[in-house]
Amino acid sequence: MSPHGPMIPHSRPTIGPEDVEAVAEVVRSGHLAQGEKVREFEERVAGFLGRRDGVATNCGTSALHLALLALGVGSGDEVLVPSYTCVALLHAVRYVGATPRVVDLEAGSYNLPAHAARRHLTARTRVVIVPHMFGEAADLEPLLETGIPVIEDLAQALGGSSRGRPVGSRGTIAVCSFYATKMMATGEGGMLLSDSELLLRRARDLRDYDGRTAHTTRFNYKMTDLQAALGLTQLAKLASFVARRQALAVRYTAALRHLPVGLPGPTPGSAHAFYRYVIGVEHAPRVARWLCERGVECKAPVSCPLHRCLDLDGFPWTERAMNTALSIPLYPSLTEQDVATVLSVVADGVRREEALPRRALSLRS
Numbered sequence: 361m362s363p364h365g366p367m368i369p370h371s372r373p374t375i376g377p378e379d380v381e382a383v384a385e386v387v388r389s390g391h392l393a394q395g396e397k398v399r400e401f402e403e404r405v406a407g408f409l410g411r412r413d414g415v416a417t418n419c420g421t422s423a424l425h426l427a428l429l430a431l432g433v434g435s436g437d438e439v440l441v442p443s444y445t446c447v448a449l450l451h452a453v454r455y456v457g458a459t460p461r462v463v464d465l466e467a468g469s470y471n472l473p474a475h476a477a478r479r480h481l482t483a484r485t486r487v488v489i490v491p492h493m494f495g496e497a498a499d500l501e502p503l504l505e506t507g508i509p510v511i512e513d514l515a516q517a518l519g520g521s522s523r524g525r526p527v528g529s530r531g532t533i534a535v536c537s538f539y540a541t542k543m544m545a546t547g548e549g550g551m552l553l554s555d556s557e558l559l560l561r562r563a564r565d566l567r568d569y570d571g572r573t574a575h576t577t578r579f580n581y582k583m584t585d586l587q588a589a590l591g592l593t594q595l596a597k598l599a600s601f602v603a604r605r606q607a608l609a610v611r612y613t614a615a616l617r618h619l620p621v622g623l624p625g626p627t628p629g630s631a632h633a634f635y636r637y638v639i640g641v642e643h644a645p646r647v648a649r650w651l652c653e654r655g656v657e658c659k660a661p662v663s664c665p666l667h668r669c670l671d672l673d674g675f676p677w678t679e680r681a682m683n684t685a686l687s688i689p690l691y692p693s694l695t696e697q698d699v700a701t702v703l704s705v706v707a708d709g710v711r712r713e714e715a716l717p718r719r720a721l722s723l724r725s
């Protein structure tokens with residue numbers, strides 16, 4: 361509790377009675393581990409994204425790890441990644457023994473700048489991982505043109521679309537996370553999807569350790585039917601979740617437009633699923649603390665950019681984003697009262713920084 365009432369959390373899953381019933385049904389059935397529900401969930405997500413098939417895992421990080429293993433990435437190889445993203449990418453790359461090659465942002469977007477990324481490709485680059493940050497579709501075209509395998513990271517963008525196609529329908533492999541507060545939830549959970557039978561077969565094989573004759577190093581990355589049952593009921597509601605997020609974003613933008621703040625806006629030709637509503641303010645960490653004290657939990661949308669984890673210098677645009685990007689609560693289960701509170705408290709917080717020049721504040725022009 362803040363002095364002003366209960367805290368509005370930064371994010372929260374959206375769970376209904378049908379979700380509860382689906383999980384209860386699996387519990388009652390006694391078939392808890394990976395089984396029919398997982399298989400059905402894989403087929404449904406693959407159908408949703410228009411991919412050949414999916415391989416469900418226990419989390420998004422393990423799906424990334426399996427994606428790299430399936431592509432044969434190992435020591436001596438380089439994997440291109442943006443700095444401004446989830447640390448899970450760094451761990452997956454290092455776990456296969458590869459070297460992360462980290463790319464800075466550019467003005468105008470929180471996504472990996474595809475043209476700049478191309479200039480970082482070397483003879484040893486085996487894969488590029490492209491996360492669609494905060495729900496905004498990243499530009500893939502210049503990277504797909506190179507022929508180097510692209511892993512699309514949908515952890516923050518499942519249910520989004522770009523140029524009339526689902527986000528996640530184009531990369532060599534697409535990776536999802538169903539962590540509790542992602543676009544849809546299974547508690548923990550992930551999936552990799554592809555059109556390549558070979559990659560799918562390798563990933564499916566490496567997900568499990570049992571019953572193998574060749575004892576190469578492997579692990580247990582399986583999802584349970586409990587999680588998959590929840591995934592199925594959540595997936596059925598995903599389109600409505602995205603629509604609700606987008607409708608809230610329109611309202612936020614209308615309410616915050618006249619304030620000295622950088623606002624998210626989809627870049628031309630791409631769409632935004634609004635996993636996060638990220639505004640640009642000077643001294644974002646200080647503003648976040650102020651807002652939290654007033655009952656609205658706001659956060660830096662990236663906790664540790666990869667170049668800092670690796671102690672690399674440079675990366676001025678990513679550093680700029682760390683100083684200015686502020687994620688305010690936006691998710692389907694916000695009530696009307698929550699929305700009103702978020703907007704009024706955020707407006708108050710932003711006005712305190714009012715001396716600063718308008719719109720020069722974020723990466724957004």
Ligand SMILES: *Cc1c(COP(=O)(O)O)cnc(C)c1O
Pocket residue numbers: 419420421422445446448449491513515516537538539548549550
């Ligand atoms: C959350 C997230 C992951 C990791 O997913 P987990 O299910 O938490 O392992 C990977 N990439 C991005 C961009 C994420 O936001």
